[in-house]
Amino acid sequence: MSAPVLEPVLDDQRLAAFGEELGDAGFAAQHLQRYRRMLPERVCAVVARLAERRLDPAMDRVLSLRTSSELVGACELAVLAGRIEQQLADGAWVEAEETGHRLGAAADRLACRLATAC
Numbered sequence: 001m002s003a004p005v006l007e008p009v010l011d012d013q014r015l016a017a018f019g020e021e022l023g024d025a026g027f028a029a030q031h032l033q034r035y036r037r038m039l040p041e042r043v044c045a046v047v048a049r050l051a052e053r054r055l056d057p058a059m060d061r062v063l064s065l066r067t068s069s070e071l072v073g074a075c076e077l078a079v080l081a082g083r084i085e086q087q088l089a090d091g092a093w094v095e096a097e098e099t100g101h102r103l104g105a106a107a108d109r110l111a112c113r114l115a116t117a118c
Contacts, residue, residue: 007075007076007078007079008075008076009074009075009076009106009109009110009113010073010074010075010110010113010114011073011075012073013073014070014072014073014075015028015029015032015072015073016028018031018071018072018073028072031071031072032072032114035068035069035071035072035074036110036111036114039077039107039110039111040107042061042064042065042068043065043103043104043107045061046058046061046062046065046081046084046100046103047097047100047101047103047104049061049062050084050093050096050097050100051097053093055088058088058096059085059088062081062084062085062088063081063085065077065081065103066078066081066082066085069081074110076106076109076110077103077106077107077110080099080102080103080106081103083099084096084099084100087099
């Protein structure tokens with residue numbers, strides 16, 4: 001089993017930097033909300049593609065999750081997705097599926113952090 005992820009759930013500075021790069025903090029905040037709304041579907045898609053054990057669709061979904069997570073500063077999810085990406089490249093399907101099953105809990109932690117209720 002893979003080592004635990006020790007990355008922060010959310011890097012607020014990364015999101016602020018994204019807004020600065022765009023010259024529009026409001027757009028960055030809207031993008032984060034869109035990311036948050038789409039996250040459950042993205043996580044389910046990764047897990048489903050891993051279960052199918054078809055490399056190209058699985059890699060496509062995990063790359064999408066990783067890059068979008070990096071963009072908004074969702075560090076824990078980006079690290080997990082990157083780990084799955086490497087596991088797929090190594091042909092380690094069982095490990096990739098195990099890591100994939102950790103995405104849901106990481107997404108829940110992110111939602112909780114974004115809601116600032118936890």
